[in-house]
Amino acid sequence: MNYEVIDAHVYPDGQLDVLSKIEVSRLLDTSQGGLYTLFRNSSLAVLNCGNPLDDGRELLERYKSFDISLIQEEKGISLKLNNAPISAFVDNTIIKGIGEHLFSVLRDVIYVNDEIYSNPKLDLNTSEGITDAVFHILRNADVLQPNTEPNLVVCWGGHSISRKEYDYSKQVGYQLGLRGLNICTGCGPGAMKGPMKGATIGHAKQRIKNSQYLGLTEPGIIAAEPPNPIVNDLVILPDIEKRLEAFVRLGHAMIVFPGGVGTAEEIFYTLGVLMHPSNQGIPFPLIFTGPESAEDYFIEIDNFILSTLGKEAQKFYKIIIADSDTVAKEIQSNISKVREYRENKNDAYYFNWTLNIDPIMQVPFIPTHENMLALQLHQEQEKYQLAANFRNALSGIVAGNVKEKGIKAVESNGPLKIKGDAKILKPLESLLKSFAAMQRMKISSNGYTPCYEIEYSN
DSSP states (O other): OOOOOOEEEOOOOOOOOOOHHHHHHHHHSSTTTHHHHHHHHHHHHHTTTSOOOHHHHHHHHHTOEEEEEEEEEEEEEEEEEEEEEEGGGETEEEEEHHHHHHHHHHHHHHIIIIITTTTTTOOSSHHHEEEEEEEEHHHHTTTOOTOOOOOOOEOOOOSSSHHHHHHHHHHHHHHHHHTOEEEOSSSGGGGGGGHHHHHHHHHTTTOOSSEEEEEEEEEETTSSSSOOOOEEEEESSSSSSHHHHHHHHHEEEEOSOOOOOHHHHHHHHHHHHHHHHHGTTTOOOEEEEOHHHHHHHHHHHHHHHHTOOOHHHHHHHHEEESSSHHHHHHHHHHHHHHHHHHHHOOOOOSSSOOOOOGGGGOOOOOOHHHHHHHHOOHHHOOHHHHHHHHHHHHHHHHHHHHHHHHHHHHHHOOOOEEOOOOHHHHHHHHHHHHHTTTOOOBBBBBBOSSSSEEEOOO
């Protein structure tokens, strides 16, 4: 099938207009160690904004001939696009928001390579070094807001949800916007776009200007979840672990809407952080919510948490069904407790330094077949460690479902094998089957084909 494409020149709009010769050469280096492939694929994902597609490999196959290059000019730089998706343009001119996102990709790819990975002062083998790296990436992107009160609500949920669930996420966003709260999401469509869209109306009614709609993504997922057009601050973190840490460090409260495996991964990451003994007593509002049609989804999640992490884990969140007004009031009330706690601890409003994130949740987990089989899925460990291992297992399934490398690995080597105690893996198997039955997995014309196999060790 042919897809309409366009050739164009794009100029920066205050994002990044000067590069060194070395930076340009690295970006144009098409060798295995060069940055070109990362830059090219992430840029293509941004240009695909608004097109329904949740398969990173399919996007790359669809636009094989797409090419992007840097042009050095007297006044700075520009980007030359060949065979770019025409949907990113109107009257042959790139849509302004998409152009901004394109230069955000350029900014973050360069910065991470030159100032994070090549910086001897940042030790990425330590927990402190990883947290510093996350902070520096966010600061370089100019998304930290030091002169404002705590007001940033992280909203998580699926990129492919029902219309009722999407409309409900807009209602919650609207109520948050009326209360002057800003929104941070994974930047994609679905439950990541809905709260932002609702908040724009709430902010407009309150005549709030300079609202923040912050999107955090990473190269492995951006093709399946391209930035939605409402995002006015986009940051591309280098991997999923740094992206997740950025969410919990930036956010003053968190709302989880219905989703699938990726949403469950985010839930278990958050619980793994909150259940760490050194984080006890730190206020971190966490609400699971959706319309009445999503009640079964959250019942499954709640039962799974109870079966694996126990009643103690259930104390860290509240489930509110079909009541957007109450959700927003709960968030607003609990953010005041966050503000008070940060003041007492002399911690920054704009970056939560107090949270202790264990290295098991910071070191990038590469979901190879060997690493998936080696996961410690048993109850003879601390609950926060079990939550982290479940997060890794779910992350592997996400990779096998929608990420280019994960899909190829499953095609070449068969399903990812997950092995562990039957007592905790049977609930996982039940949860995943319920997601498939609810069509919350990657569904094709033949239904869902699992990218995993579960094996009980006892």
